[in-house]
Amino acid sequence: MGNTLVKSQLNDVKEFLKKTSITLEDFLNETTISQMNLENEEDRNYYKLIFSNLRRLVVYSEESLDACAVILQSEPFQKPAAEKTLYRIYHQCIEEFFSPKNDAWFEDSRSAYTGKNSIKFYRDVAENLHQLVKGLEGEFQRIREELEFYETDYRTKMIQSK
Structure with a gap:
């Protein structure tokens, strides 16, 4: 891929990460588990899992945003640093959103096929x-589709360099 295309994608991803970070941070700053009026300890533990994942997404997004800005x-x-960064963003941010390590939700x-979330x-x-x-899902899906190329391309380059 040419420098211009990679740079353009990096700019697009940077804007996505900025909006995502702000949205998640605003939610987490304004919302507490206590406000949720949960009925039992199981529900409370489930919300802790969800909030933990949302905090992880904020950290990954902010770190990736910084990396984009530097590049x-x-x-x-x-270009190689940009491609590596886009690959890392795909795994740390996008995949974490759709399939969180702590199983807070699932895709x-x-x-x-149904047009639903x-x-x-x-x-x-x-x-x-x-x-x-x-509200976040649509943009995550769009960026995932844009960055899927880096998933296979980066792995191919790593295998060929060995």
Whole structure:
């Protein structure tokens, strides 16, 4: 891929990460588990799992945002570093959103065929939490489709360099 295309994608991803970080941070700063009026300890533990994953996403997004900014400011443009960063963003941010390590929620792959949101919670969640994830999903899906190329391309380059 040419430098211009990679740089353009890095700029697009940077803007996505900035919006995502702000949205998640605003939600986490304004919302507590205590406000959720949970009925039992199981629900409380489930929300702790969800909030933990959301905090992880904020950290990954902010770290990746910083990495994008550094690469975009460097002259000359470092295409290999940009591609490696996009690969890392795909795994740390995008994949973590659709398939969190702590199983706070899951992606229903059949939803792509029905036109419904693919993120499903294991339990009923508060409407504001449901709306947050629903609101983020479309952009995460768009960026995932853009960055899937780096998943296979970067691995191929790593194998060929050995």
